Amino acid sequence: GAGVSQTPSNKVTEKGKYVELRCDPISGHTALYWYRQSLGQGPEFLIYFQGTGAADDSGLPNDRFFAVRPEGSVSTLKIQRTERGDSAVYLCASSLSYNSPLHFGNGTRLTVT
Amino acid sequence: EDQVTQSPEALRLQEGESSSLNCSYTVSGLRGLFWYRQDPGKGPEFLFTLYSAGEEKEKERLKATLTKKESFLHITAPKPEDSATYLCAVQAHTGNQFYFGTGTSLTVIP
Numbered sequence: 001g002a003g004v005s006q007t008p009s010n011k012v013t014e015k016g017k018y019v020e021l022r023c024d025p026i027s028g029h030t031a032l033y034w035y036r037q038s039l040g041q042g043p044e045f046l047i048y049f050q051g052t053g054a055a056d057d058s059g060l061p062n063d064r065f066f067a068v069r070p071e072g073s074v075s076t077l078k079i080q081r082t083e084r085g086d087s088a089v090y091l092c093a094s095s096l097s098y099n100s101p102l103h104f105g106n107g108t109r110l111t112v113t
Numbered sequence: 114e115d116q117v118t119q120s121p122e123a124l125r126l127q128e129g130e131s132s133s134l135n136c137s138y139t140v141s142g143l144r145g146l147f148w149y150r151q152d153p154g155k156g157p158e159f160l161f162t163l164y165s166a167g168e169e170k171e172k173e174r175l176k177a178t179l180t181k182k183e184s185f186l187h188i189t190a191p192k193p194e195d196s197a198t199y200l201c202a203v204q205a206h207t208g209n210q211f212y213f214g215t216g217t218s219l220t221v222i223p
Contacts, residue, residue, distance in 0.1 A: 004156070033211070042117075042200055042213030043157065056209055091156055098209050099144055102202075104156030 002026070004105035006092050012111045013082055021077040021108045025094030032075050033102060034067055035091040043091055049075060050098060082112045115140045115205050119214035126191055126221050134186040134217045136201030146184050147211065148177050149200040157200055191221045 005024040013019050025032050031050055035043035045059040052072045060066075064082075069075040079086055089109050093102035116139045126132055138146065145164050149157035161170040163179040170177045174195065176187040186199055198216040205212075 031209075035213075040215070042202075042215045043211075045210045045212070048209050050209075059210070093156075099204065101147055101159045101162050102157075102211060103159060104149075106154070106156045 004092055004094055004103055006090075006105035006108050008108060009106065010109045010111075012113060015082060015084060015112055017082050019079050019082060019110065021079075021090050021092075021110070023075045023077070023092030023094075023105060025073060025075070025092070026103055027073075029094035029096055029103070030072070031095045031098050031100070032069060033093045033095075034075070034077050035093065037089045037091055037107070046077070046090075079110075082110075084112045086110060087112045115203065115208075115210075115212045117201055117203055117212050117214035119199075119201055119217050121217060122215070123218045124220070126188075126219070128192060128221055128223050129190045131187070131189045131191070133188070134199055134219070136184040136186070136214055137182060138184070138201075138203045140203045140205045140212070142206035144204045144206045146179055147202045147204070148184070148186055149202065151198045151200055151216065160199075188219070191219075193221045193223050195219065196221045 007022045034046040037043045047067050048056040049069045064080045067077045089107040091107045093104040118137045120135045148160040151157045161177040166181045178185050198218045200216045202211040202213045
């Protein structure tokens with residue numbers, strides 16, 4: 001079956017602009033996670049959804065970051081007033097339940113110029 | 114604080130030269146320890162889950178083991194296609210987050 005799909009695969013934006021990153025999880029997976037990965041680092045937790053609700057958003061760095069999952073499937077990560085420090089690969093992962101292994105997409109590489 | 118440390122940061126092996134990667138962890142009640150493989154430009158690919166000390170899992174040339182403080186990923190007779198970054202992650206009973214280490218970059222030379 002289809003895996004986790006993330007679009008776009010690459011996004012270049014100017015400092016101060018708004019961006020949206022999309023994640024299509026594996027069908028039937030109720031848990032969805034966003035992670036951020038910088039070069040040479042492991043994935044860093046941002047937010048976790050169980051169904052439609054954000055069960056844990058403690059990893060969001062500040063209020064410029066926001067994520068939604070309105071129908072319990074597709075999720076969008078939104079970043080306002082982007083800064084150069086936001087440049088990274090944003091990874092989305094889904095799982096059958098909260099304690100099942102994560103299945104990752106290939107990420108969106110965000111570059112803020 | 115829940116924490117994962119992986120060593121070495123990088124490892125170069127000759128084809129056929131077996132070795133082990135280490136993942137040390139500190140977690141308030143381990144729910145599971147997970148190993149992933151990540152190729153350049155790709156997302157991490159799930160390999161194994163280990164839940165309790167003494168547990169072992171195998172897949173082809175890879176074998177993962179778990180103690181109360183660390184996990185090892187043993188690579189037997191590696192091939193060049195095993196070259197990748199191997200990530201370890203833990204999940205605690207008290208939360209839903211997966212905490213990742215910084216990975217071991219493995220290069221297998223033909």
